[in-house]
Amino acid sequence: MHRRNVLLGGSGVALSGLLETVLLPKAALAEGNDKQAAIPGPGPFEGSTVRRLAQALAKQPFKAPSTDLPGAIKSLTYDQYRGIRFRKERALWRDQKLPFEVQFFPRGFLFRPAVDIFEVVDGKATAVPYSADLFTYDEPNFRVTEPLGFAGFRIHVPSQGGGDSDELCAFLGASYFRAITKGQQYGLSARGLAIGTGNPKGEEFARFRSFWLEKPKPDSPALVIYALLDSESVTGAYRFTVRPGSATVFDVESVLYPRVDITEVGIAPLTSMYQLSPKDSRRFDEWRPAVYDSEALLMWTGQGEQIWRPLCNPVDLQFSVFGQANPRGFGLMQRDRIFADYQDLEARYDKRPSLWIEPIGDWGQGAIDLVEIPTANETNDNIVSFWRPKDKLTAHGEYTFTYRMHWAWDTPWPTQLARVTKTFIGAGTAENSRIFVIDLVGEAVKGKSADATFKPEITTSKGKILNVLALPNPETGGWRVSFHLEHGGDKLAELRCVLLGESGPVSETWLYRWTAS
Template identity: 85%
Template sequence: MHRRNVLLGGSGATIVGLLDTLLRPNAALAEQSATDTIPGPGPFEGSTVRRLARALAQQRYKAPPTDLPGPINSLSYDQYRTIQFRKERSLWRDRKLPFEVEFFPRGFLFRPAVDIFEVADGKATAVPYSVDLFNYEEPALRVPGDLGFAGFRIHTPAASSDDSDELCSFLGASYFRAITKGQHYGLSARGLAIGTGNPKGEEFARFRAFWLERPKADAPALVIHALLDSESVTGAYRFTIRPGTATVFDVESVLYPRVDITEPGIATLTSMYQLGPKDSRRFDEWRPAVRDSEALLMWTGQGEQIWRPLSNPVDLQFSVFGQANPRGFGLMQRARAFSDYQDLEARYDKRPSLWIEPIGDWGQGAIDLVEIPTPNETNDNIVAFWRPKDKLSAKGEYTFTYRMHWGWDMPWPTQLARVTTTLIGAGQEEGSRIFVIDVVGDAVRGKPADAPLRPEIGTSAGKITDVFSIPNPETGGWRISFHLQTGGAKLAELRCVLLGESGPVSETWLYRWTA
C-alpha cells in the first residue's frame, strides 16, 4: 500500500472546522447552545440536512478540536495503518444487505471527529463508536473512550465468499473516492474547493456529519447525506451511489455562503501526475509513466471534444477553459496496458477515470485546471473543477446537480478518433521542439495515406513548421507530427485537430508547452 493511498483525502483535514451548533434533525431553529455541538437522533427526511445547513450558515464558524488522547495524538503514518477495522463488525453485515459500512479511526492527518448516523424508517440514530471495532497491532494504541470516527468506506458483499468488494470511501476534509470492480484507488473528488491555486492558500471545507440511509435487501443504490462546513460556506449534499461496470454517484448539492466566494470549485477532481512518456528526459525513473490520470477531457457546451494532456510543470500552471453549460469533463486514465507503467505494486493501469456529467443549467463559467510541480508520486498535484462566472454571494443559496462516473473510460460513445499518445522531444533545429500525436478510432481506421485528412495546428507563440500526417499501421490509427519553432518564447498554447472533408474527425488536442 502506497503512502499516497492514505494521504489522498487528508491533506486539509486538520485545518477545517467542526459545527459550532447543529440542531437536532427534527428541530426548528432555536437558541444557540455552546454545548450543543453534535447532531442528535430523531426524525429524518429529505430536507433535513438542507435545513441544518441553512441555519448553520447564519452562525459563526468554529474550528474543530484536533487534540487526541495519549499515544494516538502523535500517530505516524505506519502506526495509523496498523489500526484496522474488524470486518465482521461492519454496519449492516448481519442484515445481509447489498451494502456494508466500515469506519476509519481518528489519528495521523485525520484528527477531527465526523458524526455518522444511520437512517431507517424515517429516524436517524448515531452509529456508536467503540474501541472494540478495531484491531490494534500495538496495544498501547488501544485508547478507551468515545473518540468517534474519522470517516467511512462502503463495501458490496462479494458473490462467492463472506468477504466484500470496496466501492468508495469518505475520509478527510470533503474528499471522497470510488472504484469499480477490478480497480485500485486513484484520483479523488471533493465536495467543494475554495481558492485552489491561490498564492494566499486554499480553504478546505469539511464534511462534518453524514447520514447513511439503510438500504432495502434488493436496493440497487445507497443514499448518503452530508453536511459541509467551513469558514466561508455551509452545504447540504445528497449522494445516490450505484455500483456497476462504472460506479455512478448522483450528487445533489446546495451551498449557503457565509461570505462572498470568488473562487469556488464545483465538482472538484484531485489527482496525481508525475511523469509520462513525453516527460521521460526530466526524470531518472525506471517506469515509463507514473500517474493516476493522464489528461483532462472536456466536452464543451458548443460540442467540441477536447483532450488536454496533463503535465508536471516546473512552475505552477493555471489553465482556464471558458464556456457555457459544459456537457461534461473529467480526469481520464486512457492507457490501460500494464506495459504503459510496469508497476506491479501501484498498478496505475487499474486506476479509475472520473467523468462529471452536469445536470441542469450551469450557465456561464469555466473549467479550471491547476497543475502543481511535484518531485514524486506522493503528492496530489492536479486539480480540475467548474468555476461559475459569478461569485457565490453571502447569504445566497446555490444548487449544483451532477453525475459522477468512476470507471475504465468515458461513459458516452464518440464518433471521433481519440488521442492515445503525446510525445515531445528536441527538434533538429536549435530552439525547436517536435510533437508527435497518435489518434485512434473508426473515423481514421484503414484510411490510406492519400485520404482527405489534414491536421489543423495553431500556436499562441512561435511558429509551426514541418507538419506531417500519415497512417500508423501499428495502431490502426493516424499519426500527426509538427515542429514548434519557439523563437525564444517561454510558453506556447498549442492546438491540433485532424480534419476531414466535413469537419473534425478527431478530438481537439490542446497542450501548454513551457520552456
Template identity: 55%
Template sequence: MLRRDLVQGGLGLSGIAFLSSLGLRPSQAASAPRTAPEAGPFDGSTVQHLAQKMATEPYQAPNTTLPSAIAHMTWDDFRGVNYRPDQALWHDQKLGFQAQFFPRGFLYPAKVDMFEVADGKAAPVPYTPDLFNYDNPKLKVPDNLGYSGLRILSPINKPDVFEEFCVFLGASYFRAVAKGQVYGLSARGLAIGTGDPKGEEFARFSAFWLVRPPAGQNSLVVYALLDSQSVTGAFKFTITPGNETVFDVESSLFPRVDITEPGIATLTGMFYFDANNRNKVNDWRPAAHDSEGLSMWTGSGAQLWRPLNDPAALQFSAFQDSSPHGFGLMQRKRAFFDYQDVALQYEKRPSLWIEPIGDWGQGAVDLVEIPSPNEVNDNIVSFWRPKDKLAAKGQYNFTYRMHWGWDNPQPTQLGRIVDTRIGNSDDHSGLEIVLDIVGDAVKTLPADAKPHAQLSASAGKISAVVVEPNPATGGQRIMFTLEPGDAKLIELSGVLMNDQTPLSETWLYRWTP
C-alpha cells in the same frame, strides 16, 4: 512515506498534499452554542435545513485535541488501527452494503459524526475502542473519540465477498473504484481558492447519515454535512457500484460570506510524468500518473483533450464554457506495459467523468497543475467555476452524476488522442511533437481521404508537419516541429481534419520550459 505504501494500505492518498497543512493544524472548538446534528426524525430535507441554519451562525473549527497516546500518530500507527470486519454496519443483515469506520489520528484528528438512518429516524453509529484491532496496543485508549471517516463495501468483484469500493476520509475528499480497479484520483465536495497564492480553504464533511438500504437494493444513499469558515452545504450521494460506479450527487451550498473562487465537482489527482515530459525524469517506468489528461465536452458540442503536465512552476488554466456537457480527469492508457509498475497498477486507476444535470450556466472548467518532485503528492486539480460569485446568504444548488470507470461513458464519433510525445529535435533547436489518434473516425477513412492537421501556436513557430497512418494502432499520427524561440509559455492546439470535417477531438497543450 511512499505512495506505494499508502495505496497498498487501502487508503490511497486522500489528498495528502493538501491535507498535511489542514489536519495537523491545531484548533479548538469555540465555546458558543452551535447547531449540531442530533438523533431523531430524518427525511430528505433534514441535512439541508441543518446546513441552512448553520450558515447563519459563526463558524466553529472542530476540536482536534487527542489523547497523548495518539496525538502524534505516524502513518504506520494509523494503518495499524483497523475496524473489525465482524463489527461492520449491516454485517449480519444480508444487505448489499456494509460500512466500516476510520479512527481519529494522523492527518485526521477531527471527529466526524456518523448516523444510521432507518425507518425515518437517525441514530448515532455507536463507538467503542473495542470495534478496532490494534497492531500497537498502546493506541487503544478508553476515551469516546468517535470516527474520522468511513469506507463502504459491497460484492463489487465477487458475489458474496464484500470489498471496499468507496471511502470518505479527510476534509471533503472521497474516492471510489469500479469493478476490477484500484484507487487513484479523488473527488471533493467543494474547493475554495484552489491555486490562489493566498492559500486554499478546506471545507470538511463534518457529519454523515447512511440510509439503511432495503434488501436487494443495488444503490446506497449517503447524506453529508459540509462546513467551513465560508460556507455550509448539504449533499446527497446515491451510490451505485458496478462495472462503472456511479454517484448521483445533489448538493446545496449556503455561503456565510461571498465566495469568489469556488470549485464545483472538484477532482484531485497525481501526474508525475509520461512521454510528454520524460526529459525531466530519470525513471525506469514509461509513465506514472493517476490521470493523463483533462477531457471536456463543451456546451457548443466541442470535444477537447488537454494532456496533463508536472510543470516547473504553478500553472492555472481556465476553459470558458456555458452549460457544459461534461468534463473529467481521464486515464486512457490501460495496458500494464504503459507503466510497468506491478505494485501501483496505474493501468487500473479509474477515470472520473462529471456529467452536469440541468443548466450550470456560464463559467469555466479550471485546471491547476502544481509542481511536484515525485509521485507522492496529488498535484492536479480540476473543477467547474461559475462565472458569478457565490454570494453570502444565498443558496446554490448543483446536481451532477459522477462516473468512476474505465472511460468516458458517452460515445463519440471523433478520433481520440491517446498519446502525446515530446522530445528534442535532431539539431536541438526545437521540439518534435507526436500525437497518436485512434477510433473509428480515423480507422475507416476512405481510400481517397487526405487527412491533414490544423495546428496553431500562440508563440514560436510550427514546421515540418506530417500526417501518416500508424499501422500499429490502426489510427493516424500527427508529427510536427515546434521552435519556441524566446517564448516562456506557448498555447498549442491541433485537430485532425478531412477537408473541412474534424476527424478528432481538439488537442490543447500548454508548453513551458
C-alpha cells in the same frame, strides 16, 4: 497535497480531519436560533433535514474543529495508524443480507478531528456508536477506551469473485471521497467543494462534518448518503446516491449557503497525481516509463467540442482556464491501460479509475479550471480540476449544483471521433524547435489509407508551426500527426491540433501548453 502512502493502503486521501459536529434540533431551526445546540439523540430525519441544518449553520460563526487526541495516539506515524484496523465482522449491516455494508476509519495520524455518522432507518436518525472494540491494534497501547468517534467510513459491496466483500468507495479527510469499480485500485479523488485552489495565499478546505447513511432495503440498487459541509466561508448540504455496476455512479445534489462572498469557488473538484510520462522523461531519473493516476483532462464543451488536454508536471505552477457555458462534461482520465507502459506491480497505475463529471441542469456561464503544481515525486496530489461559475457566490445566498459522477474505465458516452492515445515531445531538427507527435485511434480513422482526405489544423499562440505531417499508423490502426514548433526562444506556447475530414473534425481537439524547462 499529501497522500501517496495512505492511498496505497486502501485508506482515503486527506489533508486534515473533519470538523466536530454541532447539530440543531428542529425547534432551534424553526425559531431561527443562532446559538449552537447540542447533538440531538435519535430523532426524525427527512430529505430536507440536512439542507435546513446547513442553512441554519451558515448564520453562525465558523467554529474550527478540535484536533485533540489522547496522548497514546496523539502522534501516530503512518505505519502505526495502519496498524489500527476495523474488524470487518463488525461492519454496519453485515450479515443482514443487504447490498451494502459500512466499515469505519479510526482517528489519528492525519485524520485527527471526529466526524459524526448517523444511521437512518424508517425516517429516524441514530448515531452510530463508537467502541474501541471495533478495531484491532498491532500495538495494544493504542487501544484507547475514550469515546473518540470516527474519522470517516468506507462502503463495501458483496464480492463478485467469491471473497468477503469488495470496497466500493471511501469518505475520509476534509471533503474528500474516492470510488472504484470492479478490478480497479484507488487513484484520483473528488471533493465536495474547492475554495481558492491555486491561490498563492493558500486554499480553504471545506469539510464534511456529519454524515447520514440510509439503511438500504435488501433489493436496493443504490445507497443514499447525506453530508453536512462546513468551512469559514460556506456551509452545504449534499445528497449522494451511490450505484455500483460496470461504473460506480454517484448522483450528487448539493446546496451551498455562503457566509461571505466567494469569488474562487470550485464545483465538483477532482484531485489527482501526474509526475511523468515519456514526454516528460528527460527531467527525471526514473526507472518506470510513466507515473500518474490521470493522464489528461477531457472536456465536452457546451458547443459540442471534445477536447483532450494532456496533463503535465510543470516547472512552475500553471493555472489554465477553459471558459464556456453549460459544459456537457469534464473529467480527469486514465486512458492508457497497458501495464508495460507503467511497469509498476505495486501502484498498478494501469488500473486507476477515470472520473467523469456530467452536469445536470443549467450551470450557466463559467469555466473549467485546471491547476498543475510542480512535484518531484508521486507522493503529492498535484493536479486539480473543477467548474468555476462566472459569477461569485454571494453571502447569504443559496446555490444548487446537481451532477453525476462516473468512476469508470472510460467515459460513459461513445464518441465517433478518433481519440488521442499518445503524445510525444522531443528536440526538433532546428535550433529553438521542438517536435510533437500525436497518435489518434478510432473508427473515424481506422484502416484509412494515406489517400484519405485528412488534414491537420494546427495553431500556436507563439512561434511558428513547421513540417506538418499526417499519415496512417499501421501499428495502431489509426493515424499519426507530427509537427515542429519553432519557438524562437519564447518560453511558452499554447498549441491546438485537430484532424479534419471533408465534413469537419474526425478527431478530438488536442490542446497543450508547452513551456521551456
